[in-house]
Amino acid sequence: MASNSLDEPYLVDITIDRDSSIPLHTQVSEPISALILSGELPAGQLLEDEVTLSARLHVSRPTVRRAFHDLVAAGLLARRRGSGTRVTLPHIHRKIGLTSLYDDLKDAGLKPRTDVLSYEVSLADEGRAELLGCTKGTEIVKIERLRWSNDEPLGIMTNILPIEFAPSFTDLSRHGLYHCLRDAGIKLASATQRVGAKLAGTRESELLHLAEGSPLVTTERTSIEESGRIVEFGRHLYDANRYQVTFTLFAEATALQ
Amino acid sequence: MASNSLDEPYLVDITIDRDSSIPLHTQVSEPISALILSGELPAGQLLEDEVTLSARLHVSRPTVRRAFHDLVAAGLLARRRGSGTRVTLPHIHRKIGLTSLYDDLKDAGLKPRTDVLSYEVSLADEGRAELLGCTKGTEIVKIERLRWSNDEPLGIMTNILPIEFAPSFTDLSRHGLYHCLRDAGIKLASATQRVGAKLAGTRESELLHLAEGSPLVTTERTSIEESGRIVEFGRHLYDANRYQVTFTLFAEATALQ
DNA sequence: CAGTGGTCTAGACCACCTT
């Protein structure tokens, strides 16, 4: 292959602060991540090999390896023995996270707005208790919201939470649900999502300003917190002509199964 | 907390073969993964700490750490400093992989069958070239298949591939697309997926034995191979009353972004 | 306080790719 700039290792500008509380491997991976996501590093760009980089930064090779490994897991880098470490194609960079799946409209610059339609405290019946992994009769909060985009209603969002996780009505009317949870110090570990389709019923079509029988995207989500407890269960309905769910799967993550 | 069996570390039966070509960390993680996925280890079960386990197996602590780290990334284990390593809730175990998203019916015991409706070789027009990341005029293969489940049509699957990745018609009529790709030695790295909804048109409703205007789940997928090239682009349509897309997101994976 | 996972080091050898 003809030599070109992609094949000359890019020397990322990294300064290591050994007094910082930030782990060294993060101090290595974060600047690289930022360069790739900002588009400054083009797809296919070769990086320094890990031995050279560790010598230049005066950190151990395992530390650089850990940083590179994290970037590979995030889909930003691809490595090949003998060949080196390169930036992946931008397709892979559009990786979706736990929060962005729900707060993604903000980023898209679509002037989002969310109205809280109802906020109810009640005791869990059998079905809801099972959805939340709690016992029947536990106090739960049910929230119904309407999400707007460009001054048109886009989705109906219904969520139930055990009362100890639920944000207050006022917090919720100001910020998104995930934002409130994070502010309350609740750390989410994972979320299981089911996406399907259905036709709009009477109430749904009225709320969303659609004709009855219009196609809707349905999502059901169960969010789990670090210790394994279920934080919330949500059923959302979106206008299918204006909303799709996007996500990326990685082969690596399934290597064990 | 009252002492119970979950809080007594479970000693996983692991034998290390140092002559094997399988990495030691895999020899540690794989049996644990199998025990959890088979349900033999209950949610919340405490495992040995990594120092004890590494001593028992006569491997170094970083090797055991690597194994545990992989199991955490796969969603099977959760670790907390000072507290230990425990099996996560089964919610998280239903993790979806690159292939299972498309070959998942087989597992569900639904007697799947796939008919190849058409198999065409052509030159990529502008739109298809962009979808596949190749130049206009490249030879591509377009495949249309009908997937059955329990002797009822379930989905229409349309895929395009650069001709060098495309399986032969005969291979395709015997095995799933992903199966063929794997057999051809093509290693997938990631796939970006978009899920939405629409109403069935005339041809779709005929093929799927549905009324016109029935709700369909639509998926679009771009699969990328190790070196970053696009392997295939697929547009699938499914009967929404019988099919949903399920997947799990992990917080860890997004830590960098 | 003791126990646990999190980070880091400075090496070593091997497998694979490219030239």
Add this chain to the structure above:
DNA sequence: AGGTGGTCTAGACCACTGA
């Protein structure tokens, strides 16, 4: 043959958890 990432070791110290 040389360069690259993949694996593995035997330690060390720190931060957090729980009793």
